[in-house]
Amino acid sequence: MTTSQRFQGKVWKFGDNIDTDIIAPAGTISFGLGDATEDLDVKQNAFRAIRPDFHLQVGKGDILVAGKNFGLGSHREPANRVLVSLGFRAVIAESVARLFFRNSVAIGFYTFQVPGILDFVEEGEQLDVDVENAVLRNLSRGTEREMERFSPLVRNIVDQGGILEVLKSRLASEREAT
Amino acid sequence: MGMTIAEKVMARAAGLASVRPGQYVDCKLDRVIAHEEFYRIHAVAVAAGLPNGLPDIWDRERFHVVLDHFQPVINETQALRQRKIREVAEAYQVKYFDDALPSVVHRVAVEDYVLPGELGLGSDSHSCTWGALNCCGSGMGEHELAYGLVYGELWFKVPETIAVNLHGELRPGVAAKDIALWLAGQYGTSFALYKSIEYRGEGARALDMDARITLAAHAVELGGKFGLFEYDEKTEAFLSRRKRMRHQLEWSRPVSADADAQYCQVVDIDLSLLEPQIAKPHTFENVVPVSSVAGLRIDQAMVGSCANGNVDDIAAVAQVVKGKKVHPKTRFIVQPNSWGVYREAMSRGLVDTLLDAGVTVISPGCHLCLGMQGALTAGDVCITSTTRNHRGRMGSGDADIYLAGPATVAASAIAGQITNPMEG
Numbered sequence: 001m002t003t004s005q006r007f008q009g010k011v012w013k014f015g016d017n018i019d020t021d022i023i024a025p026a027g028t029i030s031f032g033l034g035d036a037t038e039d040l041d042v043k044q045n046a047f048r049a050i051r052p053d054f055h056l057q058v059g060k061g062d063i064l065v066a067g068k069n070f071g072l073g074s075h076r077e078p079a080n081r082v083l084v085s086l087g088f089r090a091v092i093a094e095s096v097a098r099l100f101f102r103n104s105v106a107i108g109f110y111t112f113q114v115p116g117i118l119d120f121v122e123e124g125e126q127l128d129v130d131v132e133n134a135v136l137r138n139l140s141r142g143t144e145r146e147m148e149r150f151s152p153l154v155r156n157i158v159d160q161g162g163i164l165e166v167l168k169s170r171l172a173s174e175r176e177a178t
Numbered sequence: 179m180g181m182t183i184a185e186k187v188m189a190r191a192a193g194l195a196s197v198r199p200g201q202y203v204d205c206k207l208d209r210v211i212a213h214e215e216f217y218r219i220h221a222v223a224v225a226a227g228l229p230n231g232l233p234d235i236w237d238r239e240r241f242h243v244v245l246d247h248f249q250p251v252i253n254e255t256q257a258l259r260q261r262k263i264r265e266v267a268e269a270y271q272v273k274y275f276d277d278a279l280p281s282v283v284h285r286v287a288v289e290d291y292v293l294p295g296e297l298g299l300g301s302d303s304h305s306c307t308w309g310a311l312n313c314c315g316s317g318m319g320e321h322e323l324a325y326g327l328v329y330g331e332l333w334f335k336v337p338e339t340i341a342v343n344l345h346g347e348l349r350p351g352v353a354a355k356d357i358a359l360w361l362a363g364q365y366g367t368s369f370a371l372y373k374s375i376e377y378r379g380e381g382a383r384a385l386d387m388d389a390r391i392t393l394a395a396h397a398v399e400l401g402g403k404f405g406l407f408e409y410d411e412k413t414e415a416f417l418s419r420r421k422r423m424r425h426q427l428e429w430s431r432p433v434s435a436d437a438d439a440q441y442c443q444v445v446d447i448d449l450s451l452l453e454p455q456i457a458k459p460h461t462f463e464n465v466v467p468v469s470s471v472a473g474l475r476i477d478q479a480m481v482g483s484c485a486n487g488n489v490d491d492i493a494a495v496a497q498v499v500k501g502k503k504v505h506p507k508t509r510f511i512v513q514p515n516s517w518g519v520y521r522e523a524m525s526r527g528l529v530d531t532l533l534d535a536g537v538t539v540i541s542p543g544c545h546l547c548l549g550m551q552g553a554l555t556a557g558d559v560c561i562t563s564t565t566r567n568h569r570g571r572m573g574s575g576d577a578d579i580y581l582a583g584p585a586t587v588a589a590s591a592i593a594g595q596i597t598n599p600m601e602g
Binding site for chain 1: 233325366367398401461548549566570
């Protein structure tokens with residue numbers, strides 16, 4: 001069963017301190033126009049220093065699991081957006097760098113901090129992410145554990161599809177009011 | 179209960195008498211500064227279905243665009259982006275636009291724009307640099323800045339605060355960089371995740387503004403949201419020399435932590451015992467004393483960036499290289515972080531000293547820190563006083579980047595191998 005609040009996916013597993021220079025190498029984003037050419041360039045180079053041609057391996061709906069401080073480094077929003085274009089449905093890490101977390105919320109992409117996740121799942125196993133009930137299940141092992149719930153504020157932004165959807169709603173409601 | 183600097187600033191910005199760590203608040207923004215990502219702010223708004231981009235900017239007195247990452251540009255595609263940025267800046271009627279003034283945005287911010295007590299956001303992760311000036315500055319992505327620029331407000335989670343108490347004085351050859359590296363070595367890059375760092379104590383007061391800039395900039399390498407210093411006579415003197423935007427100086431509202439403020443962690447450092455530190459590839463927390471890797475061959479040495487392109491950093495280099503020559507097999511590149519810094523270094527004769535020693539001094543900007551100039555190929559070993567040593571940051575993923583203080587970098591450049599400046 002896959003809904004916006006519950007989904008399953010195959011796990012790709014990384015260690016600690018996966019920085020934005022690894023996720024979206026600086027050289028690929030020097031153009032920086034935020035267009036389709038840039039998106040493709042970032043996608044083809046994503047993770048190249050540690051997993052060349054990663055974009056050919058990830059499948060739609062897969063889940064990226066990582067260690068502590070995932071996404072540290074430059075603010076670099078392409079590093080968040082490329083996870084979507086690679087096909088990932090969510091990131092679950094021991095901990096997540098502040099800017100990476102905020103950028104994820106801002107583009108409406110689920111990023112969870114789950115201490116102990118590295119012991120809970122191995123690469124290739126299937127995870128079931130139940131956002132509504134804040135439960136994580138390892139379908140390959142038949143185990144489950146709790147997750148911390150998002151704050152209502154953060155979840156509201158993610159569920160609306162990101163902060164620009166919130167912005168558009170606010171602009172529209174102000175137009176109606178005048 | 180008392181409040182920390184971050185709590186006081188966020189309470190004021192949220193219109194509340196007090197806030198506590200963990201609380202979610204909507205804060206009014208005092209300052210937004212964007213660099214080249216200004217174009218992306220516009221682009222994401224268009225992509226989200228706002229055909230003309232942002233409907234308006236909430237306050238043009240509090241918004242600045244400073245082009246620093248690709249200034250001067252090095253290829254046609256960057257030139258195209260600059261053209262587009264100009265068009266967008268004109269469309270939005272940006273009042274303060276440093277279009278053709280190569281400098282690192284954060285140095286420009288503390289020299290000319292941000293003020294004590296402000297809550298400010300920048301389109302760059304090192305916006306925490308502004309904390310040197312008692313300003314709660316932090317990085318933010320383009321989607322959120324789009325929202326912030328329209329409404330002048332954004333959601334925040336009030337951070338816990340770590341107090342780092344500095345005692346005593348640094349010995350010659352040891353710099354603020356070594357304090358940041360030591361902290362990362364001890365506590366890791368998650369040390370201050372979602373937290374604010376306050377550098378406190380007589381050792382913090384004794385640090386000059388340039389050293390404070392180094393430590394504030396590196397708050398983000400320690401995971402932090404802010405890297406803050408109290409306002410004191412050094413901050414005041416620095417502000418009094420401000421050349422632009424003097425009409426806003428009266429908006430300055432310095433904020434001091436309460437005596438009974440609550441800190442989630444307190445770290446004490448005796449600066450007089452600190453020895454030069456170095457971060458080995460490929461993380462900021464992979465730190466050892468310089469002496470333990472001394473003798474390693476290097477191909478390139480660099481000093482620059484928001485953190486270490488300051489006058490004090492260039493003076494530290496000059497002191498080491500004066501009367502000596504850079505090793506013939508080592509490229510040594512220094513990049514001041516603003517024209518103000520560049521000119522002061524020139525007037526003090528520091529640039530001549532560097533040039534006499536065979537150091538390449540390039541125009542101000544961010545280039546060295548991310549391989550826009552001085553890029554590395556497989557097998558290259560670089561020692562650098564810039565901000566990050568992530569794999570692939572300066573080109574090849576098979577190059578090794580070591581991070582150290584400016585004196586360590588300079589001593590290593592002379593020797594052609596990693597060298598402890600206290601012994602070199």
